Amino acid sequence: MREEDSNWFSRWEEELPSPEELMPLSQTLITPDLALAFDIRSPNNINNNTPTQPQAPPQSQSQPSPSNPLPASATTPPHPNSAEFASDSTELGSGAGGEEPARTLKRPRLVWTPQLHKRFVDAVAHLGIKNAVPKNIMQLMSVDGLTRENVASHLQKYRLYLKRMQGLSTGSGGAGGGGGAGGLAATADPATDHLFASSPVPPHFLHPGRPNSDFLPFVPVAALQHHHHQQQQQQMAAVAAAAAHPQLQQQFHRQVGHFGSPPSGQFEHPFLSRQSQPLHRMGTPVHNSVPGYAEDLESANGTGGRKVLTLFPTGDD
DNA sequence: GCACCAATAT
DNA sequence: AATATTGGTG
Numbered sequence: 190m191r192e193e194d195s196n197w198f199s200r201w202e203e204e205l206p207s208p209e210e211l212m213p214l215s216q217t218l219i220t221p222d223l224a225l226a227f228d229i230r231s232p233n234n235i236n237n238n239t240p241t242q243p244q245a246p247p248q249s250q251s252q253p254s255p256s257n258p259l260p261a262s263a264t265t266p267p268h269p270n271s272a273e274f275a276s277d278s279t280e281l282g283s284g285a286g287g288e289e290p291a292r293t294l295k296r297p298r299l300v301w302t303p304q305l306h307k308r309f310v311d312a313v314a315h316l317g318i319k320n321a322v323p324k325n326i327m328q329l330m331s332v333d334g335l336t337r338e339n340v341a342s343h344l345q346k347y348r349l350y351l352k353r354m355q356g357l358s359t360g361s362g363g364a365g366g367g368g369g370a371g372g373l374a375a376t377a378d379p380a381t382d383h384l385f386a387s388s389p390v391p392p393h394f395l396h397p398g399r400p401n402s403d404f405l406p407f408v409p410v411a412a413l414q415h416h417h418h419q420q421q422q423q424q425m426a427a428v429a430a431a432a433a434h435p436q437l438q439q440q441f442h443r444q445v446g447h448f449g450s451p452p453s454g455q456f457e458h459p460f461l462s463r464q465s466q467p468l469h470r471m472g473t474p475v476h477n478s479v480p481g482y483a484e485d486l487e488s489a490n491g492t493g494g495r496k497v498l499t500l501f502p503t504g505d506d
Numbered sequence: 507g508c509a510c511c512a513a514t515a516t
Numbered sequence: 517a518a519t520a521t522t523g524g525t526g
Contacts, residue, residue: 298519
């Protein structure tokens, strides 16, 4: 199926994720050491949320990145939102006291915040079903620290979600269930898909049977990222979450699922993360409000033995 | 060998 | 339940 790409080129930029919807997010998956360096303190204090707009320490990412060709956008210094992470060495009983683990470290589970997911959806939407494959999505998202596997995993689930939606709304019949209604929010069943319901699903997603406007055979962005460091698997990921909009008041709530880690407060600095696109552009629209999200996530991390550290913005207005 | 996807594991 | 990891395949 070749689509007429005669003019896709001229339109690509229009279709690209540049607009307000995409940018307002600041993507930041920062490395553990960085996070630690910032302020990961005893779990005691984790709740010290600053009442006043917490402007993360301007410690932006100065990385020895050999190549960081990103054209800086003039007006927007990348706000390094404070995102943080936890890392830790799992159980490991044997020995190694904690000091060489750098090599065998596993990254904490990535937490898909509504923001991240939004970015994901937008990327997929702009890529078109055909090209929406993990690698492309990952590149378009330009979220630092995000791996292809992260995206692939999420994509898999997202596809299931879409299928489910299709089945319910198209069949008209009812499916017995419940109520669907569709189309819009009405996530009748709360427990069905928390995250997915948080971002609007582009219409054409639901009926792939009709090639609508899906083109963009290629992904222009991030083509510059070439490195042979594929081993970055050991890096840890962090979750980004804070969108800093001066206009709205936001609160950062940070949760640390810290668990075993060395109480000594020491850490090592394994790798660095790369930077991604310095997007800018503030937006107008903020139509995404999910009531009580933050609290919900709480249960996700927590306890148990998991080590998930996540920080998310309370998107409530 | 890489990337995708579906299945499976944690 | 949400992510990660693995296995089969193009």
